[in-house]
């Protein structure tokens with residue numbers, strides 16, 4: 136197994152950074168970055184293949200049709216939930232135009248969404 140992956144970003148080798156400069160004298164180039172596979176985190180991450188977000192999104196934008204075709208979705212997915220609305224006393228500040236504010240109580244609504252365990256039907 137290789138200790139490095141070349142970044143898959145289609146424009147990686149065109150970014151003008153010191154980290155990409157290779158060669159000597161008049162024979163210098165900008166080269167695709169290579170990504171050292173030196174940690175469990177890197178090896179199990181999307182950044183095992185991309186040196187940064189820009190290269191990742193360049194790749195996604197260039198290949199979006201092919202990527203979407205890997206796992207297409209023909210209908211929306213749904214997650215069963217319960218929505219609970221609770222009233223509670225809160226307050227706001229009404230500015231009086233003279234540099235001050237008045238504290239005004241009001242009844243606010245808190246909405247809580249919880250998932251439903253539908254494994255029992």
Ligand SMILES: [Zn+2]
Nearest residue numbers: 142147186190
């Ligand atoms: Zn890159």
